[in-house]
Amino acid sequence: MRLELIDGNKLKEMFYASAQMLEKNKQKVNSLNVFPVPDGDTGTNMCLTMMSAIKEVKTLANGNVTQVADAVSRGSLKGARGNSGVILSQLFRGFAKGLKGEQVINTRKYAEALKAGADTSYKAVMKPVEGTMLTVARITAEEAEKIAQGCSDFNVFFKEIIKIAKRVLDKTPDMLAVLKQAGVVDAGGMGLLFIMLGASNALKEDFDQDLDLPLTEDEIIATSELDFSQEGLGEIGEGYCTEFLIP
Amino acid sequence: MAVKKTNSLGEIVISEDVIATLAGISAIECYGIVGMASKRATDGLVELLGYDNLSKGVKVFTQDNGVVINLYIIVEYGISIAAVGKNVIETVKYNVENIIGIIVKKVDITVEGIRV
Numbered sequence: 001m002r003l004e005l006i007d008g009n010k011l012k013e014m015f016y017a018s019a020q021m022l023e024k025n026k027q028k029v030n031s032l033n034v035f036p037v038p039d040g041d042t043g044t045n046m047c048l049t050m051m052s053a054i055k056e057v058k059t060l061a062n063g064n065v066t067q068v069a070d071a072v073s074r075g076s077l078k079g080a081r082g083n084s085g086v087i088l089s090q091l092f093r094g095f096a097k098g099l100k101g102e103q104v105i106n107t108r109k110y111a112e113a114l115k116a117g118a119d120t121s122y123k124a125v126m127k128p129v130e131g132t133m134l135t136v137a138r139i140t141a142e143e144a145e146k147i148a149q150g151c152s153d154f155n156v157f158f159k160e161i162i163k164i165a166k167r168v169l170d171k172t173p174d175m176l177a178v179l180k181q182a183g184v185v186d187a188g189g190m191g192l193l194f195i196m197l198g199a200s201n202a203l204k205e206d207f208d209q210d211l212d213l214p215l216t217e218d219e220i221i222a223t224s225e226l227d228f229s230q231e232g233l234g235e236i237g238e239g240y241c242t243e244f245l246i247p
Numbered sequence: 248m249a250v251k252k253t254n255s256l257g258e259i260v261i262s263e264d265v266i267a268t269l270a271g272i273s274a275i276e277c278y279g280i281v282g283m284a285s286k287r288a289t290d291g292l293v294e295l296l297g298y299d300n301l302s303k304g305v306k307v308f309t310q311d312n313g314v315v316i317n318l319y320i321i322v323e324y325g326i327s328i329a330a331v332g333k334n335v336i337e338t339v340k341y342n343v344e345n346i347i348g349i350i351v352k353k354v355d356i357t358v359e360g361i362r363v
Contacts, residue, residue, distance in 0.1 A: 036277075037338055077326070080326075083334050086278055089330075123323065124278060124323040124326055125277075126275050129276075
């Protein structure tokens with residue numbers, strides 16, 4: 001079914017779905033964490049940051065897209081954990097800025113907001129490192145603007161941008177030597193991909209919002225009906241050793 | 248005071264400036280950091296330091312068999328200062344311990360400014 005406009009409630013559902021998807025897959029993301037410090041907590045950090053954002057959104061009774069995005073921005077700033085959590089909070093901050101003043105949004109506005117998110121995230125660091133989630137966010141946003149020109153249906157739009165994100169993610173080992181050495185793609189980038197996959201889940205009408213229930217296996221498999229396979233991800237064995245030094 | 252490492256063939260002396268520079272570079276590459284800070288003695292105004300003199304924003308003290316590092320940082324506005332600070336501490340500790348090979352006893356962060 002065509003979906004051309006997203007309102008505050010739908011946006012809320014998309015964020016819930018992203019959080020669910022991230023929660024379900026955080027161990028997978030943790031296992032990829034080698035840069036900048038290999039402490040295996042990227043998935044957990046991004047998940048906690050999202051949970052804080054969701055907590056803030058839940059305090060909104062209703063709300064248009066601007067209010068929902070602002071709540072996500074505030075919540076993620078308050079609860080940002082780790083490097084990846086902070087970058088995520090900046091992506092959300094820029095996203096909210098890009099949506100400012102809107103009640104509902106179409107694909108073009110959504111793409112603009114993605115671009116604003118990427119731009120904001122690049123500003124907060126002196127030396128942006130390519131091959132990280134910054135790269136995935138930036139290139140996805142750039143392509144999203146082009147895709148939105150010719151596509152007004154969010155179902156198709158999301159399918160396309162997820163393909164782009166996956167493509168960029170697969171190239172991250174070529175951009176960052178330490179990833180190549182460890183034989184993994186970037187953890188933060190993978191986290192972003194799960195966030196996008198989750199959001200696209202919510203585009204269907206009958207979406208279960210209850211965050212306490214993890215997604216069932218069937219639902220996870222159903223999301224992979226998008227035409228790229230995720231088999232390669234499960235084959236990543238231990239590329240490094242993690243030591244926790246607790247003072 | 249420099250840090251000394253001895254083995255059977257001799258000793259390696261690592262100056263404090265080296266440790267300070269490495270700590271500074273580690274901090275500056277952290278997400279959310281826009282520069283190191285140096286307080287000018289004359290008027291107390293904070294100066295934003297770049298790559299060429301960033302060790303001015305770092306103080307290193309030797310303590311027993313390790314070091315204590317103080318960093319004076321400038322953070323971007325609109326970002327979680329607590330999370331960025333924690334991240335800097337972990338990154339500096341990790342890099343100094345692994346690249347130089349000395350124990351980092353403590354890392355203290357002072358956020359001297361925010362860039363709006």
